[in-house]
Amino acid sequence: KDCKDQMIIDAGQKHFGAIICKSCGMIYTAASPEDEAQHIQHHQRFLEGIRYAGWKKERVVAEFWDGKIVLVLPDDPKYAIKKAEDVRELVDNELGFKQTALNCPSKIKTYFFVSNEKKIIGCLIAEQIKQAFRVLSEPNVPQSPNRDILQHHRAWRCSAKPEAAICGVSRIWVFSLMRRRGIARRMVDVVRNTFMYGCYLSTDEIAFSDPTPDGKLFATKYCQT
Ligand code: ACO
Numbered sequence: 001k002d003c004k005d006q007m008i009i010d011a012g013q014k015h016f017g018a019i020i021c022k023s024c025g026m027i028y029t030a031a032s033p034e035d036e037a038q039h040i041q042h043h044q045r046f047l048e049g050i051r052y053a054g055w056k057k058e059r060v061v062a063e064f065w066d067g068k069i070v071l072v073l074p075d076d077p078k079y080a081i082k083k084a085e086d087v088r089e090l091v092d093n094e095l096g097f098k099q100t101a102l103n104c105p106s107k108i109k110t111y112f113f114v115s116n117e118k119k120i121i122g123c124l125i126a127e128q129i130k131q132a133f134r135v136l137s138e139p140n141v142p143q144s145p146n147r148d149i150l151q152h153h154r155a156w157r158c159s160a161k162p163e164a165a166i167c168g169v170s171r172i173w174v175f176s177l178m179r180r181r182g183i184a185r186r187m188v189d190v191v192r193n194t195f196m197y198g199c200y201l202s203t204d205e206i207a208f209s210d211p212t213p214d215g216k217l218f219a220t221k222y223c224q225t
């Protein structure tokens, strides 16, 4: 077993004996053969999924010190579409999304954040939409048990009034070990700039569909600033 690849997690009691794999981010118990087997399986599939060899005709829409953003469009060559599908599958797996079909594949724009190490560490799937329903802010009772239940079930209260929107973010995902470095923020900035030719979309014109607790925290913060 490759020990360099692992580090002991210091999250205390709850994760006692658990380790987190530095390459695939999975947290597991090394003492459990089942866990280890599961890890090996996930590890290989994940690393293969996020591997980005690079394409001759890739569409680079932004470049940064720590990577670049590549856009894949529905009419792109098969290998690009295949990669977009593979990454979407990984993301859906992590998000627990069961329905794999997208509303309208011909209108999908997939954005990858590719690291300098040639790994896809961020993915954003955007669709053209006409309207959205605003998620209503919850009553301000921090730490109430109710709130946790709501967050857990992703049962946000939504407004009944449709509002015009142009771009729906159907998935946004950043590799667990690369979060809080502004990768999601930079992907959304780029979407706003490239989704509709010649326009810079306002935050009102983009909508996040069915957000997870992480997604909601990010979107709330992003749309305020
Ligand atoms: N908790 C609190 N605030 C957060 C969080 C969080 N988990 N994530 C982002 N923010 C806020 C912060 O204010 C942050 O700025 P700061 O780090 O300077 O404080 C700001 O949003 C910008 O965050 P980024 O660094 O750009 O976000 P990141 O690259 O970490 O990606 C994301 C955020 C995509 C939600 C990531 O946590 C993730 O992949 N989570 C798992 C998948 C997921 O739940 N995706 C959303 C699904 S919903 C949908 O797809 C429509």
Ligand code: ZN
Residues within 6 Å of the ligand: 021, 022, 023, 024, 025, 026, 039, 042, 043
């Ligand atoms: Zn691993």
